[in-house]
């Protein structure tokens with residue numbers, strides 16, 4: 001009789017858009033204080049953890065060739081940190097089924113880190129308290145805690161200190177650009193553009209939080225704000241054409257998602273989403289589009 005195949009654990013994890021990204025001055029540690037209103041959207045990666053000899057990573061999906069398969073991948077670092085904390089060897093194969101745009105400003109790498117953490121915790125039967133998982137997430141990166149919890153939240157500090165916020169449901173179109181943008185490069189450009197001017201302390205907008213809670217798409221459209229957008233546009237001026245194409249096609253508003261270069265368009269309903277996505281694709285100002293809804297749950301183990 002042959003041995004049963006080793007059981008794997010699969011975790012599904014959402015992408016995010018920042019409906020408000022208020023950025024303060026650079027801190028002595030190089031990070032920036034943020035008031036970051038995160039919203040999880042229904043674009044997902046899936047990470048499967050399977051017992052293995054040593055730590056290996058595989059990735060499938062249309063942009064799999066852009067995903068690093070070494071220890072720089074946040075999924076690998078998550079497995080290493082969790083194993084070290086538990087006194088185990090990180091003997092696991094992590095397979096990433098990639099659907100979130102790579103280096104796109106939608107926290108795809110962070111999502112894989114959070115998913116790998118939960119998948120390994122489940123595979124190894126550790127039952128680590130969620131507070132400890134969140135600490136490991138914060139060590140992995142500023143956006144990783146939000147990828148674990150999902151929904152809608154205000155992130156302060158460098159984005160890792162989360163307070164849940166209320167959110168009604170919204171419809172989105174994402175325009176995926178050719179190539180990625182480096183988050184550190186976008187923050188450096190923010191500093192360069194801000195040089196010589198006082199940068200106010202970042203604060204969440206009460207009007208935006210009220211619009212988010214109410215589910216009123218017009219009110220949310222009027223309050224969407226991303227302080228990194230001028231920096232992303234400075235590094236990638238063509239994104240202005242994508243933003244114009246989306247709003248001309250009937251989106252209520254458009255903005256750069258996080259550090260970009262993905263652009264996010266808020267639309268009224270599923271019909272408007274299809275219309276805006278088709279117009280964006282026909283405009284030739286983006287590589288492809290994705291339609292999604294929000295909010296979406298955080299990382300979850302699939303049955």
Ligand code: C5P
Nearest residue numbers: 030031032034141142158159183184187
């Ligand atoms: O936290 P994470 O590793 O994702 O951050 C990547 C980079 O983005 C940092 O090294 C820093 O350059 C920039 N960053 C920042 N302020 C933040 C978050 C990220 O300057 N709050």
